Amino acid sequence: MGLLTNLKDSVSRVTDRLFASEDPKRIGIYGPPNAGKTTLANRIARDWTGDAIGPESHVPHETRRARRKEGVDIERNGQSVTIDIVDTPGVATKVDYKEFLDHDIEKDDAIRRSREATEGVAEAMHWLREDVDGVIYVLDSTTDPFTQVNTMLIGIIESRDLPVLIFANKIDLDQADIDRVADAFPEHETVPLSALEGDNMDEVYDKIAEYFA
Amino acid sequence: MEGLRSMEKIRMILDGVRDGNIVILEEGLSPDEESKLIEVTMTEISPDDFTGIEIETYPREEASDQSLLDRLMGRESTETLTVIGPANQIETLHKDDQLISALVSRK
Ligand SMILES: Nc1nc2c(ncn2[C@@H]2O[C@H](COP(=O)(O)OP(=O)(O)OP(=O)(O)O)[C@@H](O)[C@H]2O)c(=O)[nH]1
Ligand SMILES: [Mg+2]
Numbered sequence: 001m002g003l004l005t006n007l008k009d010s011v012s013r014v015t016d017r018l019f020a021s022e023d024p025k026r027i028g029i030y031g032p033p034n035a036g037k038t039t040l041a042n043r044i045a046r047d048w049t050g051d052a053i054g055p056e057s058h059v060p061h062e063t064r065r066a067r068r069k070e071g072v073d074i075e076r077n078g079q080s081v082t083i084d085i086v087d088t089p090g091v092a093t094k095v096d097y098k099e100f101l102d103h104d105i106e107k108d109d110a111i112r113r114s115r116e117a118t119e120g121v122a123e124a125m126h127w128l129r130e131d132v133d134g135v136i137y138v139l140d141s142t143t144d145p146f147t148q149v150n151t152m153l154i155g156i157i158e159s160r161d162l163p164v165l166i167f168a169n170k171i172d173l174d175q176a177d178i179d180r181v182a183d184a185f186p187e188h189e190t191v192p193l194s195a196l197e198g199d200n201m202d203e204v205y206d207k208i209a210e211y212f213a
Numbered sequence: 214m215e216g217l218r219s220m221e222k223i224r225m226i227l228d229g230v231r232d233g234n235i236v237i238l239e240e241g242l243s244p245d246e247e248s249k250l251i252e253v254t255m256t257e258i259s260p261d262d263f264t265g266i267e268i269e270t271y272p273r274e275e276a277s278d279q280s281l282l283d284r285l286m287g288r289e290s291t292e293t294l295t296v297i298g299p300a301n302q303i304e305t306l307h308k309d310d311q312l313i314s315a316l317v318s319r320k
Contacts, residue, residue, distance in 0.1 A: 093265050093267065093268055095258055095264065095265055111260045118255040118256065122252045122253075122256050125251050129245070129248055148267075151270075152248075155244045156244040156245070156248045159243070159244035160244075
């Protein structure tokens with residue numbers, strides 16, 4: 001019986017594939033530390049698969065290893081887009097373990113965390129050059145988008161001709177400034193949202209389907 | 214060949230920065246080189262020794278925002294200066310615009 005359902009499963013997979021005509025696109029969720037990448041990845045995964053991807057935290061570099069969720073089916077207007085989402089560690093050009101000490105983390109643990117963070121960022125940068133089909137770039141819209149890391153990463157993404165959506169996150173906060181984010185990257189589509197509160201997720205999924213189908 | 218050249222460039226930058234220097238590049242870095250620079254920087258960070266880099270680019274002329282075309286044509290390289298330094302020093306530096314222009318014009 002298991003065999004039969006498996007078979008059925010794979011048959012419908014095959015037909016899905018035929019219709020989609022390609023393997024799922026691998027969509028990297030990139031952005032600076034603390035922007036809300038994991039919160040977003042968890043929300044997408046929960047909305048469409050029922051389970052989460054990884055822990056969220058106000059401590060920067062919470063995600064230190066990329067985590068992926070494969071075969072996330074997003075349905076829009078009767079059509080279904082299948083993507084693999086990869087939640088990556090927040091990209092930085094510096095990591096100082098001493099900053100973790102301010103978050104009540106012991107020195108040994110802080111050093112371990114910073115080592116993991118640097119390894120994770122290196123890996124995420126490598127993937128961006130080799131292994132990603134599209135990018136969701138998440139920014140905390142209460143902070144200044146004109147940073148060197150953002151400019152460099154968007155430049156890298158553009159140079160690889162990857163489809164990219166800019167997500168202006170945390171719009172539930174009073175200090176959020178969506179226009180500032182949109183003005184920083186005028187050549188790309190900016191989608192405002194609150195990954196935490198789930199605000200504007202309909203548009204988020206519309207755009208994901210539109211850009212990454 | 215190209216790849217090797219850019220790794221050499223990155224090596225040179227990081228060696229300079231790790232010796233405590235501020236490296237100024239007139240030619241800038243390509244997006245690919247920037248991405249490798251971040252990657253290699255990450256692999257070299259170690260507690261109490263090297264915490265990473267600070268990188269800033271300054272438009273040389275009053276060049277307005279570069280278009281994608283300019284980037285593709287590699288035209289940006291002549292219009293910007295890239296300043297790279299050890300993580301915690303340049304932070305104080307770039308708050309002081311005059312100091313940076315002094316630094317830049319000395320070059
Ligand atoms: N108010 C508000 N807070 C948010 C939102 N999204 C995320 N946060 C909070 O921001 C903090 C960081 O969220 P994460 O999802 O862990 O951020 P991240 O980008 O994955 O961070 P790193 O893994 O460290 O790079 C957490 O405290 C989240 O609860 C949002 O839409 N609104
Ligand atoms: Mg995270």
